[in-house]
Amino acid sequence: MTNKLREYRTKNLISKSELARTAGVSLVTIDRIEKGYDCRIGTKRKILEALGLKVEDRDLVFPDQEEG
Numbered sequence: 308m309t310n311k312l313r314e315y316r317t318k319n320l321i322s323k324s325e326l327a328r329t330a331g332v333s334l335v336t337i338d339r340i341e342k343g344y345d346c347r348i349g350t351k352r353k354i355l356e357a358l359g360l361k362v363e364d365r366d367l368v369f370p371d372q373e374e375g
Contacts, residue, residue: 310369313341315358330357 316326323341327334330353340346340354351369355362 309343309371310340312337312354312368315368316341319358321358326354326357330354 316323323337324334327337330337330350332350332353336346336350337354340350351365352362355365355368358368360367
């Protein structure tokens with residue numbers, strides 16, 4: 308799986324720990340996603356919301372992945 312989470316996060320000057328705290332997920336979860344591991348749809352939604360994005364904008368962070 309490829310995602311653009313690290314790219315989007317750093318472009319917007321958001322630290323991993325800040326994103327994890329805002330999204331309500333662990334720092335380990337953010338780290339794993341940035342390394343290319345898959346995650347649950349609910350986790351993706353939390354991350355998108357924490358980044359100030361809508362589900363419709365998911366391709367900015369999680370391209371080529373369908374929302375279930």
